[in-house]
Amino acid sequence: MIPIDLTGKIALVTGAGGQLGRVMVRTLAEAGADVIIHYRSSRGKAEELKQQVEALGRRALLVQADITSQAEIDRMRNEISGFYGELPHIVVANAVVQYEWTSVLEQSPEDYISQFESCVLQNVYLSKAFLPAMIERGAGRLIGINTECSMQNFPGQSAYTAGKRGMDGLYRVLAKEVGEHGITVNQVAPGWTISDRDREEGSELQAQYESSVPLKRRGTDQEIANTVVFLASDLASFTTGAFIPVCGGNVMPGI
Template structure:
């Protein structure tokens, strides 16, 4: 049976302690990958996730870093390399979130912070980890974007601006590293059902659901399964892609 095989690979997931991050960590581990659990503040959740992954028979390491700070990202690289080795897979999932407001009401600092957590995270991660991928002539970079980047709806100007900037950066990076056997792709989830929704029984959101051709919200598992495909060799000739996983709410045109 054809399935993503990540055996022998090391995957670093930023924001791995978050709702989606934890599911992606388990999914990539299910496919055979060892996992670097990046966290910013939630050490308890990071340690819990490492224990879960270890019980699955995978090597796992929790590493703290501020992905908006270059020195912190490079320090993370050094620790990962010393303990597990250099990752072949990067999943850029961490992001700073703010309350959505009209642009005229949004604190200007929010725009800068969103940019740093989206665009500069990817710059620093690339500068830290891509040289080893180039030396190995192999690498997979997956960036979590959002349907909001395509929809550009009212009230999410800071978030949309940062994610659109991220999209442009990823397309440039994909072209710069393609000849080195490195792919760079993006997933654009919609409003995703996570553990938080299941606990609160808020999976159904009629106002949003009626805007989705498939009539429902997607799940964290559905996002993670697309992630597993894109970082596997099943997607070895796919790079520079922006793939909505949102039930058809966004359909990029050609």
């Protein structure tokens, strides 16, 4: 057995109270990391996560911020530094603005702006706030949550896909810019993932979608979190610039 040990590491997860984020938080803590739980409005879920992290014997900090604002992220950075005395070793950019999908002709321009702000600018702001400390340390992990939609380009996905494809370009450039400092920059691209919402609603089975997936099932939130924790660990020390679909083979990047 090859263990993943993040003891002594501090991890920030944005959108930590979301369907995927909450499992990432718990899994990072189970691997030994202290966790910064970012939220924008879901204070109750964040408080619950904090208790779960602390029950594992890890330190947890709640931080509220609008991730589309550099000033808010800078404030968050200062709160983190004041609490831990240092900045995170691992940053997981998971938050995204939710909106109603429709066709390009009917989609509001504001929806494209929200996706650019939450997919691209969030990562610019996080990089400016947290990468300098990683550069000084000579090590770090930036992990972004992308989507299989970036490769599907299906009708109705335009704003989301545009934002995530912009994020992909940013991450590839960042990987080349900060690699010499021992920082890895990678993306995890979930498929249509089973989360707590599906379990509560009994909607885990989606036959039409599953029929297109080579593994003939949907993935789980835990499987997404497992990939995030792998990328955060020393096991992925020579992996950077990667776009890793965790979707049962539903999309496959070309070479």
